[in-house]
Amino acid sequence: MTLRPKPSPRHGTLPGATAAAPMMPVPMWLRRAIPDAQSLAGKDVEDVALAAGAAIGALDAVVRRQERWAGAWRQRLAISAAAAMAKQTGRVEDEGALRDAVLLTRPGDFFSVQRRADRLLVVAPKLRAKAADVVVERLLSDDAIVASEKIAGINDRGLRRLFDRLVELGAVRELSGRTTFRSYGL
Template sequence: MILRPKSLSHHPGTLHGAATVTPAVPVPTWLRRAIPDAQSLAGKEIEDLAHTAGATIGALDAVVRRQERWAGAWRQRLALAAAAVTARQAGRVEDESALRDAVLLTRPGDFLSVGPAGSMLLAWRRLAGTPVENLLTRKSLGAVLDDLGLRRDDDAVSDMADDLRQLSAGIGMVGLLTGAFTAAESRGFARTFGCWLADALLAQRLGWAHAVPLLGAEAALGTSARPRRSAASSVATGIDTDPEGAKNQLAAQARAALRAIDLSAEIERRAERLLAVAPKLRAKAADAVVEKLLSDDAIVASEKIAGMSDRGLRRLFDRLLELGAVRELSGRPTFRIYGL
């Protein structure tokens, strides 16, 4: 069950590092203050953390159910943030800009050349862009493990898919979260994969059309995996076996949900500006460009859009920049990239 606060304050507080834009779905001050950072978990009871996480997920659920036109850009921007943390935890140096370049500047269909870090971004983009009913299939799980650079075998993937179906059948929200990490770590996979699974299971449980990348950007969850356990015990949740780990996961989920809510407010503000100037655009296929900007993190100036020449697209982006409707994200004079 999702715990929702009885009243919502219109004067939200501020979480360290969060955006200052007021969300369209306001988060009450008491909830912001109740969300602990990674250093303030001592003395917190798991029941209190479960209540806080449930209330924050309830607020996030309200954002998702609005089904805004800009939701695709929002989810993919969250996927980029998750991929940057994943790459850093893997010892790589690529930041968000480098990851964006790796994927967007690759020729269509040539995804083998995106490199290991680019593949990590593809894993999180898969989470954000795939219909939720297709996320936890054997094929999808195997592809994500490949993208994350994790060794796997078909039998392990098949067993894990079965375990995840059992998890999603009727366990509570806390058990769903901790069970996702157990399913990954019991097979020796890094916690990054547990983050991916937890986000997918949450979306499935709440009936969302697409998952929202949340936990991947939580560096405090770390990368290590527990020793392998037997498959028979892999569905067991970590509430009793590792209560401190469960507390850490609940706090991370609450922080991640709040960060996603705050980002939604920023994306909404930028999207409203784009939609306000859209009627002024006279270029052919301008509507298609606007929809692309609303549905993805960013697009390159050389994007192939039906009815739009390369020169016409560059001129359109110049116009959108003049109107303050998009940002140029690369900082380069060539191979430019644009987004909300």
């Protein structure tokens, strides 16, 4: 008995995909030509392009089969791509850290930057502190601001009081979790 995957309403279907495509193994000629990734280093560009095309073709056949595990596989690919992008931009987050950030986030926490930015823009005209407009612009453009940062037109105490007021209004969050050397952001 052969079990065929049922289409998942959660993941949708790919255009042109059949419900049960036959299993397509990696071609034997490709396995013989390239036993491992290290052997590609000495090959010509044409050989590498041919191998890449064959690998993409085999991968396409796997994707079109719509296996039951395809959703988890897509999520892992997305996390791997995000980790590679983070590494290229000089960040230190790996796949585990990114997965934790997604899975351990409560609704309204990490991914609510747009809603909190909207809230900041609503309360900004009500702020009476000197240089409040400069602080709002910095909050909208920077990831985080240290409460002891020098901002023209406002002293340290005024800046701390402004941040306390913004937290009270729900427009920003205190990010450090410390009583001293606090940082604030959306």
